[in-house]
Structures are given as C-alpha cells and as structure tokens.
Amino acid sequence: MSAQGSRAILCPSCGGSIEVKAAGYTVTVACRHCGSVLDVAQPDVAIIKEYHENAAKLPLPLGSRGVLFGTQWEAIGWLRREAGGYSWGEYLLFNPYAGYRWLVHSDGKWQFGTMLTDMPRETGQWGQASWRGETYASEDEPVTITTTRVIGEFYWRVQAGEMWVARSYDRGPASLSREWREGEEVQWTHLVGVPQRLIDAFVRPQGPDLARPEPVRPKADGAKPGFFARFWQDSAGQRTSLWDMVKLVLITIVAAFLLLSFLTAGGTGVRGDGQVVVDGPTARITVGPVKLTRAYQFVTVKVAASNFTNRWVDLDYLLVNRATQATIPASATIEYYAGRDSDGYWSEGSHETSTRFAGVPAGDYDLLVEAEAKRWNDPSASNYNPLTGVENPWGIGGAQDAPAPEQEVIGLGFLVEPGGLPLGLWWLIVALALLPVLFLYAYRASRTAVYGEDA
Numbered sequence: 100m101s102a103q104g105s106r107a108i109l110c111p112s113c114g115g116s117i118e119v120k121a122a123g124y125t126v127t128v129a130c131r132h133c134g135s136v137l138d139v140a141q142p143d144v145a146i147i148k149e150y151h152e153n154a155a156k157l158p159l160p161l162g163s164r165g166v167l168f169g170t171q172w173e174a175i176g177w178l179r180r181e182a183g184g185y186s187w188g189e190y191l192l193f194n195p196y197a198g199y200r201w202l203v204h205s206d207g208k209w210q211f212g213t214m215l216t217d218m219p220r221e222t223g224q225w226g227q228a229s230w231r232g233e234t235y236a237s238e239d240e241p242v243t244i245t246t247t248r249v250i251g252e253f254y255w256r257v258q259a260g261e262m263w264v265a266r267s268y269d270r271g272p273a274s275l276s277r278e279w280r281e282g283e284e285v286q287w288t289h290l291v292g293v294p295q296r297l298i299d300a301f302v303r304p305q306g307p308d309l310a311r312p313e314p315v316r317p318k319a320d321g322a323k324p325g326f327f328a329r330f331w332q333d334s335a336g337q338r339t340s341l342w343d344m345v346k347l348v349l350i351t352i353v354a355a356f357l358l359l360s361f362l363t364a365g366g367t368g369v370r371g372d373g374q375v376v377v378d379g380p381t382a383r384i385t386v387g388p389v390k391l392t393r394a395y396q397f398v399t400v401k402v403a404a405s406n407f408t409n410r411w412v413d414l415d416y417l418l419v420n421r422a423t424q425a426t427i428p429a430s431a432t433i434e435y436y437a438g439r440d441s442d443g444y445w446s447e448g449s450h451e452t453s454t455r456f457a458g459v460p461a462g463d464y465d466l467l468v469e470a471e472a473k474r475w476n477d478p479s480a481s482n483y484n485p486l487t488g489v490e491n492p493w494g495i496g497g498a499q500d501a502p503a504p505e506q507e508v509i510g511l512g513f514l515v516e517p518g519g520l521p522l523g524l525w526w527l528i529v530a531l532a533l534l535p536v537l538f539l540y541a542y543r544a545s546r547t548a549v550y551g552e553d554a
Contacts, residue, residue, distance in 0.1 A: 128251065164302050167293060174192055180245065210292055215288065228268040241265065245261070374510055379506070382470045386513045389515050393517075397455055398459045400454045403512045404511055405450075408435060416429040418459065420462045430454075431453075431454045
C-alpha cells in the first residue's frame with residue numbers, strides 16, 4: 100500500500116514523532132507515545148486532550164498491514180469502547196484508494212466492518228432491519244456506547260468520553276450495527292467475521308519506529324530456506340495456491356506410477372498359445388519359462404481368445420517354481436454373449452481377460468493352464484446374432500430334434516510378464532492423494548461463502 104499523502108508531525112505534549120498516514124483526510128491523531136489527542140486539521144498542531152500515560156499494548160499494533168477481502172489495509176487508529184460493563188476494541192483501517200473500514204476485536208474474535216451508504220431500512224415489525232433484500236433481526240434493546248480510549252488517527256474529531264446509542268441486527272454470521280446520537284447522522288455498518296489466520300498474517304511494525312513496517316530482510320548468515328519451505332513457497336515467499344497443490348498432487352501420482360511400475364517389473368515375459376474345444380475335454384497348456392529377478396513382484400497373465408459368441412472359457416492357473424516346485428493358484432473366465440430382445444440388440448463380456456499374481460518371489464516359473472469351454476445351451480431361445488445375422492445364436496436349432504453342431508475350437512493366446520498393479524489400487528492411490536486437496540478446497544469454499552474471502 101502506498102504511503103502517498105503521509106506527513107510527519109511532532110507531538111506538542113511529549114515531542115514524539117508521529118506519521119499521519121491519511122494526510123488531508125485525518126482530523127485527529129492520538130499520540131501513540133503519550134496518548135494525547137491532537138488536532139491535525141490545522142497547520143499548527145494543537146492538543147485537544149493530554150494524557151500522561153503510555154499507549155496500550157494492542158493485540159494488533161498500529162501500523163500493521165494485511166490483506167482482507169482482496170485489499171491491503173493499514174491499522175491507523177484504535178478505540179476502546181464499552182457498554183454495560185462490557186468493553187471491546189475497534190481499529191480504523193485505511194487504504195488510500197479504498198478509503199476506511201473497521202476491524203472490531205471482541206472476546207478474541209474479529210469482524211470486518213464496512214460503513215454503508217445504501218442505508219438499511221428498519222421494518223414496521225419491531226426488532227428487524229432490511230438491507231439488500233435480506234432481513235436482519237435484533238433480540239436486544241438499544242444500548243449506550245462510550246469511547247474510553249483513543250490511539251492513532253481518525254477522520255473525525257474523536258475523543259474519550261464520546262457517547263453513542265447503538266443497536267445490532269444479526270443474520271447468521273453477519274450483522275448490521277446502527278449508531279446514532281442527537282444532532283448527528285445515523286451511521287450503519289455491515290460486519291462479517293474474519294478468521295484469526297488472516298489477522299495473524301498482518302505484518303506488524305518492527306524496530307523503534309513503529310510507524311512503518313520494516314521489509315523482510317535475508318538472514319545475516321545468508322542461509323537459505325529449507326527444502327520444504329522452498330517447495331511450498333513461491334519466489335516472493337508466499338504460500339502456494341490451491342491449484343499449485345493440485346499440480347503437485349498430479350506430479351506425485353505420475354511419479355508414484357513410474358516408480359511402482361519400475362519396482363514391480365523385474366524380469367522378462369513370455370508368450371504362448373493353445374486351443375480348447377467347446378463342450379470338449381479339458382485342455383492343458385504350459386507357458387514358460389518366466390524369469391523373475393526381484394525379491395518379490397507382481398506377475399500379470401493376459402489372455403486373448405479367438406472370436407466367439409455365447410460361449411465361456413474357464414481358466415485355472417498354477418504358477419510353478421521350477422527349482423522348488425512351489426505353486427501359486429489363480430483362476431479367470433473369458434465370456435462373451437450377444438443377442439436381441441424386446442429392447443433391441445445387446446452384448447456383454449469380452450474376448451480378453453487379465454489376472455495378477457502378487458508377491459511372487461524371484462526365480463524361473465512355468466504357467467500351467469487348464470481350460471474348459473462351454474456353450475450357452477438354451478433350445479427355446481430365439482435371439483439375433485449380430486455377427487452372423489442368424490436367429491438363435493446359441494448354435495442349437497429351435498426344434499428339439501435339430502442336429503448337433505460341429506466341433507468348435509477356440510484359440511487362446513497368452514502373455515505372462517512381471518509387473519502390473521490392479522486398477523483399483525491405482526484409484527486408491529489417486530483418492531488418497533486428492534483427499535487433502537478436497538478438504539482444503541471445501542474449507543476455503545466455505546470461508547469464501549461465509550466471509551467473502553478470495554482465499
């Protein structure tokens with residue numbers, strides 16, 4: 100935020116240097132060194148009221164700068180106010196282009212206040228106010244607010260002892276504050292909550308001159324930030340955005356895929372083939388040897404069958420270690436069906452299948468396969484085969500005495516190779532990697548909805 104329009108004055112009471120941030124707008128300044136209230140609207144600075152006490156230690160020191168709702172603000176003034184024995188603090192924020200706002204600190208919570216020019220309207224129903232189409236309700240009677248302490252600069256002649264009548268109207272996390280007194284214009288302020296992390300991000304003034312924050316300097320020893328600090332910050336030292344985190348997650352997933360693929364692919368694959376007769380005897384096929392070099396790895400068996408319709412092939416596997424004769428069993432099924440019914444043509448299944456063995460020790464292996472093929476026998480079926488254009492695709496005549504079909508052979512091609520991870524495991528990795536991003540996105544979206552932040 101630019102310091103354009105600022106000027107320095109000396110406090111006539113204590114001689115302390117005071118920088119007026121909003122010169123030309125500011126009417127009064129409360130000296131942060133001794134607390135005296137000064138009139139700076141005239142060339143000759145005059146004391147309105149003198150205090151011989153040090154300025155209070157504020158939770159947010161004057162001169163602090165931070166970003167709220169997309170605009171950088173500087174805290175230039177502070178009031179302590181009370182009503183009915185209850186007290187709180189109100190900061191005056193300033194931006195040379197956006198003007199003034201309020202930051203209210205009460206019971207450890209913060210609210211951002213905007214002075215309204217489109218005034219709310221108090222409805223005929225007692226205890227309600229309408230503003231921009233929304234109704235705010237009040238459960239409390241009006242109270243008298245007294246200003247008990249003043250520090251910093253303000254755009255009106257403020258002093259301790261000022262009294263205003265106020266009433267608050269609430270709608271969820273937001274509220275409207277109405278303040279008035281005799282002979283003065285009614286003032287309305289719209290207040291929304293501000294999370295503590297945004298206040299903590301304010302840059303506090305440093306050094307003996309509390310009027311201006313010092314820039315962040317590199318460490319004297321020239322030490323650079325650690326690896327993780329550089330990884331999560333950009334060149335300006337700001338935290339990475341949500342989308343930067345998403346890109347990081349995607350990079351992590353790709354790196355995990357490449358790493359796991361490398362670690363699980365230890366050895367050489369082998370191909371083989373065989374045949375099985377539909378409704379015939381069990382076919383026995385051997386594929387090998389498969390050489391596995393890593394201590395433990397996945398082994399993937401891929402099978403592709405020749406074209407068929409309304410048949411299935413049951414496959415029983417034994418992965419046999421040639422040296423120890425230790426075996427690892429598994430099974431799979433290839434099936435494909437098609438036809439026509441009242442809803443039209445349909446098909447389901449596939450002519451391919453894939454099976455994975457997990458945690459296979461190193462060694463030379465043979466894959467022993469027992470295959471059986473069956474047809475779907477349904478003499479009463481009358482469906483359409485999209486491959487042949489012939490009714491009753493089951494291969495059996497519609498009449499019970501139809502001749503038996505000729506012998507049908509299905510060809511099988513095998514590929515046995517080390518490596519491969521189940522697709523479900525990859526989806527689990529992706530889900531776990533994205534889970535923190537989804538939580539962060541939901542958190543920031545809720546904050547944006549409630550507070551209007553562009554976090």
